[in-house]
Every structure is written in structure tokens, then in C-alpha cells.
Amino acid sequence: AVGVVAKPPIRKLARDLGVDLADVVPSGAAGEVTREDVVKHASQASVFRNIETPEWGAVREETIPVPVPDAAASVPPAPSRSLPEPVDGREESIPVRGVRKATASAMTSSALTAPHVSVWVDVDASRTMELVKRLKSSPDFADVRVSPLLIMARAMIWAVRRTPMVNAAWVDTDEGAQIRVRHYVNLGIAAATPRGLLVPNIKDAQDLNTRELARALEKLTLTAREGKTTPADQQGGTITITNIGVFGVDAGTPIINPGEAGIVALGAIRQKPWVVDGEVRPRWVTTVSGSFDHRVVDGDGVSRFIADIASVLEEPALLLD
CATH class of the missing domain: 4.10.320.10 (E3-binding domain)
Known part of the structure; x- marks a missing residue:
């Protein structure tokens, strides 16, 4: 030059x-x-490099016919066993009902019907932590809670647009199996509540700016903790985040929420030694892991999706495209 x-x-x-x-x-x-x-x-x-992101399509959904065998293999039910009677107060039986019963049924069905594939990657999230700190001190975010989960949610939405099959669903119909591709994101947030595990979702999250998304996350979390989540809040999800990092957990292989093709886990963000420009430095490091329905999305799509999320957490400026 x-x-x-x-x-x-x-x-x-x-x-x-x-x-x-x-x-x-x-x-x-x-x-x-x-x-x-x-x-x-x-x-x-x-x-x-290669950060061009497609626009959201005008059509909200489309279906792709999937050829399947005439006779699907059936999974035999597990033999039933009765619980032992309590002895000297050393044991007790807790009836399974309500949210716990519904969750158990849904997760069992998902695990038995959707072939899960899981991937994970370690990420230097130092710039994400810097951005969270700046947003917390910004007057525009003074009245809303900001956390790394907000940046994770933005990263998920951005990455979905580049790999839309992770946001799709496998659907069995009278005419045969189909893959339903959703051109919108109803972003599910797995929430541990006194009632059990709930997965309410933020409708049309792709249309929200960062402040609006932060507000929606705050409202969703507060509603879940107060036990006010409605059935409508939990219906229609397209992909889910589970924030296992709040429990000090680094990574996991979560079970996909029924009706979806992917779930991503955000692990604990800790200071760890990390190599930067050939030198070992303390950095904020996390692990992004996820499980996906292998009937819907292949390994290259799964890997690209997780890599995209990692890229945003490493450099949140990617969200400015």
C-alpha cells in the first residue's frame, strides 16, 4: 500500500x-x-469473513416432504415397576403430576423419537462481558436487566438466520413426514421454577432490538418465577436456550424441546487462562453446547450454527451487520 x-x-x-x-x-x-x-x-x-446474513423471508413457514419407510420401527414400552413401600420413614413416594408429569412425558418422547446429536465449543467471551458491562452503565438500559444471556439470545437469532434448518421441525402427517422450516424465531428460554421446568418462549424474537429483547427476557423470567406462565407462553417455540451456567455448570447435552430441532446450552462464564497472540492471559471463557435433531439438520449445519454463536460471543460487533 x-x-x-x-x-x-x-x-x-x-x-x-x-x-x-x-x-x-x-x-x-x-x-x-x-x-x-x-x-x-x-x-x-x-x-x-463470511458474515453476510440473509434477510428474514416474507413467508413464515414452508414444508419439505421427507421420504420415510412404510413401516417405522417401534420402540417397545419399558416394563412397569411398582415403587417399594416406605420403610421406617427412610423412603417416600412423590406422586408425579402437573408440570413434572408433562415434562417427563415430553422429554421421554423427544429422547425416544428424535435422534440427538450434540456438539460443543469453548469460547473467549471477554468482549461479550465488556459489552454487558457497557450496556449496564448505559442510560438506555437503566431500567432493564442485562446479562450475558441477552447477548447469547441475540447470537442465537443471528445464527438461525444463517442456518435456518436448526429452527425447523420434523412433522409426521397423513401424507408422510415433512420438515417444517420456520422463517421466524419463537425463542424458548428453559426456566427452573418451583413448579418444575418450564420453557416459555419470546414470540417473533427476530423482530426485537436489543433493548426490546432484554425487556422480553426479563418479563419472561419474572413471570416464570412467579408461577404465572400460561400455556400460550409455552406453545409454538422454534428453538431453545438453556442457561445452565447459572448453576455453575460448564456444558451439557440437553434434550430437545418437543416440536423443535435444537436446544443450545450456555455454560458458566469463568476467568481462565487463554492464549492470546501467543501469550497466556486471563480471559472470560465459557462453553456453548447444544443438541439437535439429526433427522432435520446434518453435522455441517450443526457445526456451522454453533460456530456462528461462538463467533458472536467472541466478537459481538458481528451483530451490527
């Missing part, structure tokens, strides 16, 4: 890495671009 001070080997390195020297901030004592400047710029720029 004309006007840029850089030695010939540095210019060759920039050409090899596809770096425009005019875009590099020099750090040399005489204002020259150093090797470290080029390598750092290349590593940062690589995060932003």
Missing part, C-alpha cells in the same frame, strides 16, 4: 495473509507496520 511504512518481508506477509496494509494500525517506533501488527489484524479480520 502506497504511503504505508513497512519492510519488504512485512509486505509479503500481508499479501500472503490477504491483509491490506492501509487498514493496519502501525505500532512500530517509527510509525512502521510490524509483523505483529499484520498477524493481529489478520486474526481479527478472519472473524469477520
Whole structure:
């Protein structure tokens, strides 16, 4: 690049890495671009490659016919066993009813019918933590709760648009099996409540800006804790987040919510040693893991989706596209 001070080997390195020297901030004592400047710029720029994101389609749903065998394999029911009677107060039987019964039935059905595939990746979420800190101090977010879950939710919505099959569902009809692709996101948030596990969802989350999404998350969480979640709040979800990090858990293989094809778990965010530019530094690190219906989405789609979420947590500026 004309006007840029850089030695010939540095210019060759920039050409090899596809770096425009005019875009590099020099750090040399005489204002020259150093090797470290080029390598750092290349590593940062690589995060932003291939970030073009499609627009949400005008059609909300479409179905894809799926050929299936004439005779589906059936799973024999598990033999029933009676619980032992209490002995000297050492045991007790708790009737399974209400939310617990519904959850058990739904999770058993999901585990037996949807072939789960799980993936996970460790993420340097330091910039996400910096963004959360800035938002908390912003007057625009003074009256709303901000947490890493907000950035995770934004990342999920962004990544869904790039890999829409994770937001689809397998549907058995009289005409045969179909894959229903939803061009909208009803984002489910798994919530542990005194009533048991609930998964209310934020309708049309793709239409919300960051502040609106933060408000919707806060309202959803508060409603669940107060036991005021309605059946309508839990219906129609398309993909789910489970925030297992609040329990100090790093990763897991969650069971997919029925009617969906994916669930992503956000693990605990802890300070850990992390290699940055060849040096070990303390960084805020988390693990993003997820389970997906392998009938609906293949391994490449699953991997791309999780990698996209990781990219946003590493560099939230991607959400500005």
C-alpha cells in the first residue's frame, strides 16, 4: 500500500495473509507496520469473513416432504415397576403430576423419537462481558436487566438466520413426514421454577432490538418465577436456550424441546487462562453446547450454527451487520 511504512518481508506477509496494509494500525517506533501488527489484524479480520446474513423471508413457514419407510420401527414400552413401600420413614413416594408429569412425558418422547446429536465449543467471551458491562452503565438500559444471556439470545437469532434448518421441525402427517422450516424465531428460554421446568418462549424474537429483547427476557423470567406462565407462553417455540451456567455448570447435552430441532446450552462464564497472540492471559471463557435433531439438520449445519454463536460471543460487533 502506497504511503504505508513497512519492510519488504512485512509486505509479503500481508499479501500472503490477504491483509491490506492501509487498514493496519502501525505500532512500530517509527510509525512502521510490524509483523505483529499484520498477524493481529489478520486474526481479527478472519472473524469477520463470511458474515453476510440473509434477510428474514416474507413467508413464515414452508414444508419439505421427507421420504420415510412404510413401516417405522417401534420402540417397545419399558416394563412397569411398582415403587417399594416406605420403610421406617427412610423412603417416600412423590406422586408425579402437573408440570413434572408433562415434562417427563415430553422429554421421554423427544429422547425416544428424535435422534440427538450434540456438539460443543469453548469460547473467549471477554468482549461479550465488556459489552454487558457497557450496556449496564448505559442510560438506555437503566431500567432493564442485562446479562450475558441477552447477548447469547441475540447470537442465537443471528445464527438461525444463517442456518435456518436448526429452527425447523420434523412433522409426521397423513401424507408422510415433512420438515417444517420456520422463517421466524419463537425463542424458548428453559426456566427452573418451583413448579418444575418450564420453557416459555419470546414470540417473533427476530423482530426485537436489543433493548426490546432484554425487556422480553426479563418479563419472561419474572413471570416464570412467579408461577404465572400460561400455556400460550409455552406453545409454538422454534428453538431453545438453556442457561445452565447459572448453576455453575460448564456444558451439557440437553434434550430437545418437543416440536423443535435444537436446544443450545450456555455454560458458566469463568476467568481462565487463554492464549492470546501467543501469550497466556486471563480471559472470560465459557462453553456453548447444544443438541439437535439429526433427522432435520446434518453435522455441517450443526457445526456451522454453533460456530456462528461462538463467533458472536467472541466478537459481538458481528451483530451490527
